[in-house]
Amino acid sequence: MDIIRTDGLGKRYAGVVALSDLDLTVRPNSIFGFLGPNGAGKSTTMKLLLGLARPTSGRARLFGLDSVRDSLAIRRRVGYLAQEPRFYDHLSARETLRFVARFFEHDPTRIERSVNAALDLVGLSGNADRSVRGFSGGERQRLGLAQAQINEPDLLILDEPAASLDPMGRHDVLEIMEALKERATVFYSTHILDDVQRVSDEVAILRRGELVAQAPLETLLSDSHGLTFVLTTKGDMSEARAELDRRPWVASIHGDTQGESGTWHIGVTDAAAAEADLLRVVLESPTVTVTEFRRKTFELEDAFMDLVNGSPASETSEEPRSRGATS
Amino acid sequence: MTVGERSDRTVLRDGASRLGGFRNLIGIDARGFWGTRQWWIQSLLWLAIIIGLVVEPLYIARSIFEGEGEDILTTATNMFFTLAALGPAIAAIIHMQGAIVGEKQLGTAAWVLSKPVSRTAFVLSKLVSRAFGILATALVIPSILGYVLLSLENGAALPAARFLGALGLVVLVIVFYLAFTLMLGTLFDARGAVIALPLALLLAGDLLAGAVPFAAHLLPSSLPTLATLLALGEPLPLWLPIVATPLWTVAFVLVAVWRFRWEEF
Numbered sequence: 001m002d003i004i005r006t007d008g009l010g011k012r013y014a015g016v017v018a019l020s021d022l023d024l025t026v027r028p029n030s031i032f033g034f035l036g037p038n039g040a041g042k043s044t045t046m047k048l049l050l051g052l053a054r055p056t057s058g059r060a061r062l063f064g065l066d067s068v069r070d071s072l073a074i075r076r077r078v079g080y081l082a083q084e085p086r087f088y089d090h091l092s093a094r095e096t097l098r099f100v101a102r103f104f105e106h107d108p109t110r111i112e113r114s115v116n117a118a119l120d121l122v123g124l125s126g127n128a129d130r131s132v133r134g135f136s137g138g139e140r141q142r143l144g145l146a147q148a149q150i151n152e153p154d155l156l157i158l159d160e161p162a163a164s165l166d167p168m169g170r171h172d173v174l175e176i177m178e179a180l181k182e183r184a185t186v187f188y189s190t191h192i193l194d195d196v197q198r199v200s201d202e203v204a205i206l207r208r209g210e211l212v213a214q215a216p217l218e219t220l221l222s223d224s225h226g227l228t229f230v231l232t233t234k235g236d237m238s239e240a241r242a243e244l245d246r247r248p249w250v251a252s253i254h255g256d257t258q259g260e261s262g263t264w265h266i267g268v269t270d271a272a273a274a275e276a277d278l279l280r281v282v283l284e285s286p287t288v289t290v291t292e293f294r295r296k297t298f299e300l301e302d303a304f305m306d307l308v309n310g311s312p313a314s315e316t317s318e319e320p321r322s323r324g325a326t327s
Numbered sequence: 328m329t330v331g332e333r334s335d336r337t338v339l340r341d342g343a344s345r346l347g348g349f350r351n352l353i354g355i356d357a358r359g360f361w362g363t364r365q366w367w368i369q370s371l372l373w374l375a376i377i378i379g380l381v382v383e384p385l386y387i388a389r390s391i392f393e394g395e396g397e398d399i400l401t402t403a404t405n406m407f408f409t410l411a412a413l414g415p416a417i418a419a420i421i422h423m424q425g426a427i428v429g430e431k432q433l434g435t436a437a438w439v440l441s442k443p444v445s446r447t448a449f450v451l452s453k454l455v456s457r458a459f460g461i462l463a464t465a466l467v468i469p470s471i472l473g474y475v476l477l478s479l480e481n482g483a484a485l486p487a488a489r490f491l492g493a494l495g496l497v498v499l500v501i502v503f504y505l506a507f508t509l510m511l512g513t514l515f516d517a518r519g520a521v522i523a524l525p526l527a528l529l530l531a532g533d534l535l536a537g538a539v540p541f542a543a544h545l546l547p548s549s550l551p552t553l554a555t556l557l558a559l560g561e562p563l564p565l566w567l568p569i570v571a572t573p574l575w576t577v578a579f580v581l582v583a584v585w586r587f588r589w590e591e592f
Contacts, residue, residue, distance in 0.1 A: 047592060052441065053592060054438055072443050074523060075443045075444075076443045080436060085438065087438065088435060090362065099351065103351055103444060
């Protein structure tokens with residue numbers, strides 16, 4: 001069963017569409033990265049899942065339960081970290097965690113155990129009895145993460161969990177998320193694409209309230225650009241290029257040349273055929289020397305920019321040449 | 328309506344537990360009041376104001392009041408119940424005005440409601456915790472002292488049951504303004520209206536009753552006078568405010584609970 005499933009989920013605020021027709025599925029025990037520019041609808045989606053807002057169309061189900069009708073039952077199994085976590089300023093970190101834990105547990109001994117474990121997890125044990133009023137942004141974020149997981153939820157919904165953290169803090173948060181994956185599903189939004197690429201199993205990208213992609217990270221990276229091989233050559237490529245053009249698995253050839261040197265991006269539809277034949281075809285040409293041959297790996301940023309802007313980042317930086325064009 | 332479109336009339340349901348999280352919320356609100364210096368500042372402030380002004384006709388300016396032909400016991404009793412209602416009612420409005428709006432603005436309401444907490448419990452906890460706080464600090468201690476002073480003036484202990492009944496009327500006034508302010512907090516997103524409307528009603532209630540005589544029957548503004556009469560064993564000329572005020576209070580609470588269930592964050 002999917003942990004989260006939305007069907008045509010939508011939200012309008014006074015005629016403004018914040019989220020439109022969202023179909024999303026999140027598998028159990030995955031780390032699911034939810035990406036998109038500011039205002040794309042990420043936080044709105046999370047609030048709809050938690051019952052903090054009502055959908056104007058469609059529905060969302062968490063653990064098979066309806067997000068509106070069964071909101072209270074859902075919230076028993078969910079931990080949530082808001083984008084800018086806010087707490088009662090008159091409480092200390094320990095008191096804040098106790099307060100949250102009491103919504104789930106009544107045994108004082110267990111509550112104390114959970115509170116101490118949560119403080120240890122996020123590295124706040126030394127500041128546990130300080131008033132939250134004096135906490136820095138990073139400390140609030142850590143406390144937010146601690147309170148979100150104190151009930152050992154089946155699902156963690158984290159809105160920008162690494163925002164306002166320094167690099168060490170970010171590193172710690174990613175480690176915590178990876179550790180929590182053992183017993184929970186993590187659904188989180190972020191702007192930090194390096195983090196997504198590091199820890200996410202699956203990614204969804206929103207643009208102006210609409211889902212533009214959802215896929216496992218590897219699929220998203222390869223699908224967004226297709227499979228591409230990179231050749232660096234010296235000499236005249238025209239004969240080899242003509243041979244490649246005749247191969248049915250070659251989808252595109254983009255090249256940049258400087259004098260006799262050239263870098264070629266060859267898009268293919270069949271990875272196995274390309275791995276078997278591509279280099280051989282080029283080397284059969286007596287006028288070409290191959291100095292580098294590799295399969296191109298894409299960064300999530302490339303895919304993100306492609307999907308959000310609608311044009312491949314690699315193309316814009318490499319001045320694309322159409323297939324068959326000379327360079 | 329397209330396929331799958333949900334009616335805007337859909338309410339965020341509380342699920343199985345209508346008051347889920349109530350005790351915990353009361354505890355944390357009480358911690359915010361009793362765990363800080365708020366409670367003793369409140370206690371001292373209202374003790375000084377209420378008893379200080381009641382002492383005036385009894386001891387400080389007795390000859391002036393007697394010179395004007397007033398019965399000192401009646402004057403002091405009326406002053407006590409008027410101040411015992413007015414002062415804590417102002418405190419109630421001030422304390423309640425940020426309870427809902429403040430939490431909505433700060434984001435703590437969204438945080439708390441992301442936990443298994445019913446919205447009904449959230450709203451009611453604000454009312455109950457503040458009612459206990461205000462009544463305990465602004466009414467109980469001054470009332471004990473007021474009872475002693477008025478009994479000394481009377482030459483014998485005032486009938487305790489009547490005095491408690493009169494205090495009950497004062498409690499109705501305070502809880503009325505707590506509930507009214509609570510309701511406004513769920514209806515508005517800015518503190519201005521939430522504090523201005525109940526203060527205007529409290530301070531201009533007598534003017535309104537003068538302009539629209541029937542309003543005196545429906546509003547709590549006449550309850551302090553009725554409390555004085557009740558404490559002194561006089562017959563009550565009006566009964567309707569004693570019935571109308573709790574009915575208004577219940578209505579305000581129901582509206583607050585209903586409206587808050589529609590609140591979106």
